[in-house]
Amino acid sequence: MGELTEIIKLDATESTNLYLKDLLSTLELKDYTTVVAKKQQKGRGQLGTVWESEGGKNLTFTVLKKLDNFKVQEQFKLNLCVSLAVQEALSALSIPNVKVKWPNDILSGSHKICGILIENMLKGQFIKSAVIGIGLNVNQTKFDNLEKASSLTNVTGLQFDLDEVLGRILSSLKYHLNNIQEKTFEEVLPEYEKLLFRKDKASTFKNEEDHLFMGIIRGISEEGKLLVELEDEKMKEFSLKEVSLQY
Ligand code: BTN
Numbered sequence: 001m002g003e004l005t006e007i008i009k010l011d012a013t014e015s016t017n018l019y020l021k022d023l024l025s026t027l028e029l030k031d032y033t034t035v036v037a038k039k040q041q042k043g044r045g046q047l048g049t050v051w052e053s054e055g056g057k058n059l060t061f062t063v064l065k066k067l068d069n070f071k072v073q074e075q076f077k078l079n080l081c082v083s084l085a086v087q088e089a090l091s092a093l094s095i096p097n098v099k100v101k102w103p104n105d106i107l108s109g110s111h112k113i114c115g116i117l118i119e120n121m122l123k124g125q126f127i128k129s130a131v132i133g134i135g136l137n138v139n140q141t142k143f144d145n146l147e148k149a150s151s152l153t154n155v156t157g158l159q160f161d162l163d164e165v166l167g168r169i170l171s172s173l174k175y176h177l178n179n180i181q182e183k184t185f186e187e188v189l190p191e192y193e194k195l196l197f198r199k200d201k202a203s204t205f206k207n208e209e210d211h212l213f214m215g216i217i218r219g220i221s222e223e224g225k226l227l228v229e230l231e232d233e234k235m236k237e238f239s240l241k242e243v244s245l246q247y
Contacts, residue, residue, distance in 0.1 A: 017133040036061035076224030085243040089172040099197040111150035
């Protein structure tokens with residue numbers, strides 16, 4: 001804590017996740033080394049999607065978290081802590097009603113303002129380092145063909161200083177990740193579930209075959225799956241590619 005973080009600022013790159021992973025393969029990097037780009041030519045999203053972001057108006061950055069003796073089975077704890085960190089930093093900036101849509105989309109109301117893509121670097125059974133990519137829509141105001149997307153400006157009517165917002169998110173990430181090895185999943189989960197979008201509300205989901213069904217989000221399993229109570233009151237676990245919440 002309190003130590004200076006290396007921040008690498010780029011005008012443009014394909015993807016800041018890719019850039020950090022390439023660096024990591026050749027150099028010894030400090031914990032929390034950050035790569036931030038004004039523009040990504042090939043920003044990546046979850047499940048092979050593309051992350052679109054207008055150059056110069058938003059934050060697209062990747063943070064390195066080095067880990068020691070952190071088992072692959074614990075990986076969802078990283079998602080929990082990163083989502084909590086971003087939620088807290090945005091709430092501290094007075095962004096209204098910041099929620100987490102499982103696994104780690106950050107919403108304001110029902111609009112997505114931030115996406116997170118965590119890529120884990122493994123060695124055997126362990127995660128040696130996590131490459132945490134964050135795309136936060138800040139001052140962009142038009143989102144063509146992205147009806148669910150919004151930005152800090154669109155939800156507050158204000159302009160934000162990108163470096164200041166980045167600084168706040170980095171501090172919050174350090175606060176939530178510094179002692180992640182000592183925290184258990186059970187300790188962190190309740191905080192995350194408090195912020196979970198549409199928890200305990202009847203919702204419509206779509207499965208892989210594009211069929212719609214009703215259910216109620218009840219929580220998250222230790223492997224990070226979504227626990228949904230179905231109409232017959234049976235509980236079912238879903239992985240990210242098996243289900244999408246319609247909202
Ligand atoms: C999602 O919601 O699908 C995740 C989006 C993650 C986007 C960020 S932007 C910075 C980093 N570099 C990438 O290529 N992707 C992540």
